[in-house]
Amino acid sequence: MRVAVTGAGGRLGSALVKQLGEAxxxxxxxxxxxxxxxxxxxxxxxxxxxxxxxxxxxxxAAWTAVDDCAQQPDIAMRRNGAAVGEMAEACVSAGAALVMISTNEVFDGLRTDGVPYRPTDRPNPLNAYGKSKLEGERLARAAYWAAGPDFGAAAMQPDIARDSTIPALAIVRTAWLFGIPGSDFPQKILAAARQARAAGTPLKLVSDEIGCPTYATDLATAITQLVRESNVPHGHGLGGIHHIVNAGKASRAEWARELLRLAGLDLQTEDVPMSTWPRPSTPPAWGVLDPTPLPGGPLRTWHDALADYLRLLPTGA
Ligand SMILES: NC(=O)c1ccc[n+]([C@@H]2O[C@H](COP(=O)([O-])OP(=O)(O)OC[C@H]3O[C@@H](n4cnc5c(N)ncnc54)[C@H](OP(=O)(O)O)[C@@H]3O)[C@@H](O)[C@H]2O)c1
Known part of the structure; x- marks a missing residue:
C-alpha cells in the first residue's frame, strides 16, 4: 500500500510516518x-x-491551538472543517480510503453519569475547535456518502451510515495526546513544577477536567493496525467511527501527579477548578471516550504509556 500522512511533522503524524515506514x-x-x-x-x-x-x-493535519480557534473560529472552520471535506472529495475522486483524526471535544462533556462517550452518542461541541472538527467529520462522511456504491455507502441505511460505517472512511476520535516532539501537557507540567519548586509555592492542578491521556506512539500503532486490517481479506475493515485512547481516565491533576511521581519530583500540589484559569476555549469537563474494539486489542493504560514516554524526556528533576 501507498499511505499518505498529512501533518507529517506533528505529534501524531511523525509517529505514524515512523511506524508505517517500518510496516x-x-x-x-x-x-x-x-x-x-x-x-x-x-x-x-x-x-x-x-x-x-x-x-x-x-x-x-489540523489547527490544534484550541484557544486560537476560539478567537478565530472562521479560520478554524476553514482548516479543520472545509479542508477535511476537500481532502475527502479528493480521496473519493482518486479511489483512496481516508482516516480522519477527530477529537473528544466534539462532545459537550456535560454528562454526569460517569459513562464514557461512545461513537453512537450525539456530539454537541461547546467550543470553536470542537465545532470545526465535527464539521470536518460531517463533510468527510458527505463526500463518501455522495460517492455511493463505489465505496459501499449506498448499501447501507442512511441512519447507520451517519453514525457508523462507510467502508473506506474511518473517523478516529482521540483525546489528550502526548508525545514527541513535546510542547504537550507533561512537558508543561514538568516546567511548571520546576518553577513552583524554585519559588517554594504549591503547584496548582485542575481537578475538574477529566479525560483520557493518550500516547501518540500507541495511537499510531492502533491506526497502523487498522489500516493493515483494511487490506486483509475478511479483516476488520476500516470504516466507522473509532474511539482510540489509552485505557483509563484521569483528571488533569491526577495525570500531573502521576507524572511528578514518575519523574521523582517531590513538591506540594493544590487542586483547583478549571475556572481558576479562564481561557478563550471551554474544554469538555467530562471528555472520556469509550474505546472501540481494535484489531490489535485495547491500548495499554495511560500510566504505562506515560512511564515509557518519560524515559525519552529530560526531566531536569
Ligand atoms: N493534541 C491533542 O491533544 C489532540 C486531541 C484530540 C485530537 N487531536 C487531533 O489529532 C490530530 C493530530 O494532533 P497533534 O497533536 O499531532 O497535532 P500537532 O502536533 O499540532 O500537528 C498538527 C500538524 O498539522 C500541521 N498543520 C497545522 N496547520 C496547518 C496548515 N494550515 N496547513 C497544513 N498543515 C498544517 C502542523 O504543521 P506545522 O507543525 O508545520 O504547523 C502539524 O504537522 C489533529 O487532527 C487533532 O485535531 C489532537
Missing part, C-alpha cells in the same frame, strides 16, 4: 506537511491526490 504491508509512505500540503489552500488536497495516488490518506 511490511506499506510499500511507500508519503509524508505531507506545509508548504506542500496547506489547509488554507482549497486546491491543495486535490493536487496531491492527483499527483501521488495513495491508497490511503491518514489526515492528522
Amino acid at each position: 511490511s504491508f506499506v510499500r511507500e509512505v508519503l509524508a505531507w506537511d506545509l508548504p506542500q500540503h496547506d489547509l488554507d489552500d482549497p486546491a491543495s488536497a486535490g493536487r496531491l491526490l492527483t499527483r501521488f495516488r495513495p491508497d490511503v490518506v491518514i489526515h492528522t
Whole structure:
C-alpha cells in the first residue's frame, strides 16, 4: 500500500510516518506537511491526490491551538472543517480510503453519569475547535456518502451510515495526546513544577477536567493496525467511527501527579477548578471516550504509556 500522512511533522503524524515506514504491508509512505500540503489552500488536497495516488490518506493535519480557534473560529472552520471535506472529495475522486483524526471535544462533556462517550452518542461541541472538527467529520462522511456504491455507502441505511460505517472512511476520535516532539501537557507540567519548586509555592492542578491521556506512539500503532486490517481479506475493515485512547481516565491533576511521581519530583500540589484559569476555549469537563474494539486489542493504560514516554524526556528533576 501507498499511505499518505498529512501533518507529517506533528505529534501524531511523525509517529505514524515512523511506524508505517517500518510496516511490511506499506510499500511507500508519503509524508505531507506545509508548504506542500496547506489547509488554507482549497486546491491543495486535490493536487496531491492527483499527483501521488495513495491508497490511503491518514489526515492528522489540523489547527490544534484550541484557544486560537476560539478567537478565530472562521479560520478554524476553514482548516479543520472545509479542508477535511476537500481532502475527502479528493480521496473519493482518486479511489483512496481516508482516516480522519477527530477529537473528544466534539462532545459537550456535560454528562454526569460517569459513562464514557461512545461513537453512537450525539456530539454537541461547546467550543470553536470542537465545532470545526465535527464539521470536518460531517463533510468527510458527505463526500463518501455522495460517492455511493463505489465505496459501499449506498448499501447501507442512511441512519447507520451517519453514525457508523462507510467502508473506506474511518473517523478516529482521540483525546489528550502526548508525545514527541513535546510542547504537550507533561512537558508543561514538568516546567511548571520546576518553577513552583524554585519559588517554594504549591503547584496548582485542575481537578475538574477529566479525560483520557493518550500516547501518540500507541495511537499510531492502533491506526497502523487498522489500516493493515483494511487490506486483509475478511479483516476488520476500516470504516466507522473509532474511539482510540489509552485505557483509563484521569483528571488533569491526577495525570500531573502521576507524572511528578514518575519523574521523582517531590513538591506540594493544590487542586483547583478549571475556572481558576479562564481561557478563550471551554474544554469538555467530562471528555472520556469509550474505546472501540481494535484489531490489535485495547491500548495499554495511560500510566504505562506515560512511564515509557518519560524515559525519552529530560526531566531536569
Ligand atoms: N493534541 C491533542 O491533544 C489532540 C486531541 C484530540 C485530537 N487531536 C487531533 O489529532 C490530530 C493530530 O494532533 P497533534 O497533536 O499531532 O497535532 P500537532 O502536533 O499540532 O500537528 C498538527 C500538524 O498539522 C500541521 N498543520 C497545522 N496547520 C496547518 C496548515 N494550515 N496547513 C497544513 N498543515 C498544517 C502542523 O504543521 P506545522 O507543525 O508545520 O504547523 C502539524 O504537522 C489533529 O487532527 C487533532 O485535531 C489532537
